[in-house]
Amino acid sequence: MAYIICHLFSKYLAHETSVSILLPDISEGIPEGGYKVLYLLHGRGDDCTSWVRNSRIERYAKENNIVVIMPSAGTSFYVNGMYGKRYYSYIAKELPEWAGHWLPIAKSAERTYVAGLSMGGYGALRIGLANPEKYSKIGIFSAGIRPDLLPDFEATEEGNDILHENIHAAFGTGSLTEKDDPYALIRNLLADNVHIPEIFHYEGRQDMLYEMNADFREFAQSQGIPYHYEEWDGEHDWDFWDEALVRLFREIGPS
Numbered sequence: 001m002a003y004i005i006c007h008l009f010s011k012y013l014a015h016e017t018s019v020s021i022l023l024p025d026i027s028e029g030i031p032e033g034g035y036k037v038l039y040l041l042h043g044r045g046d047d048c049t050s051w052v053r054n055s056r057i058e059r060y061a062k063e064n065n066i067v068v069i070m071p072s073a074g075t076s077f078y079v080n081g082m083y084g085k086r087y088y089s090y091i092a093k094e095l096p097e098w099a100g101h102w103l104p105i106a107k108s109a110e111r112t113y114v115a116g117l118s119m120g121g122y123g124a125l126r127i128g129l130a131n132p133e134k135y136s137k138i139g140i141f142s143a144g145i146r147p148d149l150l151p152d153f154e155a156t157e158e159g160n161d162i163l164h165e166n167i168h169a170a171f172g173t174g175s176l177t178e179k180d181d182p183y184a185l186i187r188n189l190l191a192d193n194v195h196i197p198e199i200f201h202y203e204g205r206q207d208m209l210y211e212m213n214a215d216f217r218e219f220a221q222s223q224g225i226p227y228h229y230e231e232w233d234g235e236h237d238w239d240f241w242d243e244a245l246v247r248l249f250r251e252i253g254p255s
Contacts (some may be wrong), residue, residue, distance in 0.1 A: 001062040002027065003052060012086040012094055019095065020048040022068040023063040024255070026104060034106035036255045037099070039066045039091070041078060041116030041123045044144075044166065048072040054238040056095075060245055065255040068174050071095055075166040077147050079180055082172035093126045095149025096134070109197075113252055115139025117241045118209075122147055128197050129185040135197045137251060138187070141244040142207050142236050145216045148176050150209075182216070186223060198226040200251055202244040204234025 004021040024035060038056065042050045048070045051057045061068045070241050076087035096112075098201065099105055107110060116124040121143025128138035144150050147167055151160050171180060178184040189196050203213040218226040230247060235241030 001058060003058060005049070005181060008098060010094055011091045012087075012089040013085060017090070019148075020052060020070040021103070022052075022058055022066075022070075023103065024062070024065050024067065029254045030104045031065070031109065031147045033106070033108065034104050035065065035067045036111045036252065037069060037103075037113070038252065039095075039112075039114045039127075039238070040068050040070045041073065041091075041114070041120030042070065043118035043120050043127075044075050044163075047074075047122075053243060055242040057245060060249050063254075064252065065251050067103060068254070069095070069099055069103075072122075073123065075119070075120055075169075076081065077144075077170040078126055079167070079170050080182060081170045082168075082170040088127065088130075090246075091123070092131055094135075104200075106233050109134050111255075113137040113139065115141070115177040115248055117141040117244075118129075119144050119147075120237070121145070125182045125208045126180060126185070128199075128216070129189065130179070132189060132194055132197055137198045137200060137248075139200045139243050139244070139248040141202050141204070142209055143213060144209060145182055145212055147171065148174075149212065150166075170179050183219060186220070186225060190225070196225045198228065198247055198251075201227065201228070202240075203231045204236065204240045204248060205231055206233065206235045207240070208236050 002023045006019050010017050025219045051070050075085045078087050080086040080088045112135050114128045123138035127137045217229050
């Protein structure tokens with residue numbers, strides 16, 4: 001298993017950016033159709049190295065013979081910011097094209113997945129639901145499913161000020177637009193009779209965002225979509241997210 005940190009120029013960001021990649025040993029033979037690939041998104045305050053530094057993702061990727069691609073996205077919430085950069089276009093469009101050119105990964109949606117924690121959980125849901133033809137599974141861990149409501153859950157006044165700035169840069173003022181609202185995205189996909197990727201939702205009972213995630217659980221279960229929910233004792237931390245990785249890889253399976 002190789003751990004690679006790449007620096008590439010993004011036309012959507014208009015600057016160099018970094019992405020971490022876990023790549024199986026290709027000398028042992030590439031699976032027919034290419035390796036399964038997981039796009040794994042970090043939380044607010046983290047970067048492309050955070051999963052490798054804080055979880056056992058390298059071990060899990062090796063055990064499952066899968067490529068894991070972990071981009072940096074700052075505090076963008078993985079959207080094309082109202083007053084920020086175009087991270088949605090970079091991660092949903094440009095990065096997969098780049099990866100498909102340089103890496104021996106599968107081209108089919110059946111072997112392509114997106115997941116993330118906290119801000120990255122929202123990002124995975126936003127990207128996966130906006131591109132249902134590209135992914136077969138979406139994993140969301142302790143997700144900030146409604147970024148516009150996150151200040152209600154922040155513990156400190158100073159943290160709230162910074163969070164408000166991040167949300168304003170990403171979404172502007174007011175509520176989320178339809179294209180950025182996971183609830184609206186699901187309703188629109190159902191109305192258009194479009195296939196929705198399987199959603200695997202993991203939440204800790206002591207997580208500060210528990211109520212937000214419970215609300216989404218009730219909504220998703222009421223819609224009859226391919227949705228799977230698990231909760232167990234855990235907080236908004238790496239111990240919980242590492243266990244969530246274990247459970248997601250059980251669903252993905254090896255290449």
